[in-house]
């Protein structure tokens with residue numbers, strides 16, 4: 001998608017600190033980290049928000065979630081615990097409309113979130 005920031009990162013038109021990629025998924029460090037680990041995990045396929053998911057997207061969403069758990073394990077934060085968040089639309093604070101799973105960890109997390 002021409003005007004999508006994360007599509008531009010995926011296409012390497014904008015630099016990012018990429019921590020994982022394969023033919024379906026890309027993961028990179030958030031530019032404004034909210035925890036010692038703050039990685040965004042996303043499909044290469046442009047899907048604007050969870051509201052735009054189709055039945056055929058189940059597999060890619062599952063892969064994104066499983067990849068976030070794998071990155072947490074690799075970083076040694078899985079046993080202690082980590083948080084995964086999809087922000088959707090205005091009230092949740094979604095600012096980039098290409099679905100991305102926030103993987104946050106490396107410090108205790110409060111609940112409920114702000």
Ligand code: 5GP
Pocket residue numbers: 005016017028029030031032033040086087093094095096097
């Ligand atoms: P959202 O608010 O849509 O759930 O999350 C968007 C995230 O993307 C934010 O945490 C923000 O810090 C991050 N972000 C915004 N622009 C860039 C960028 O150019 N590079 C990277 N790596 N992260 C970005």
Ligand code: ZN
Pocket residue numbers: 001004005006007008045046047097098
């Ligand atoms: Zn996109």
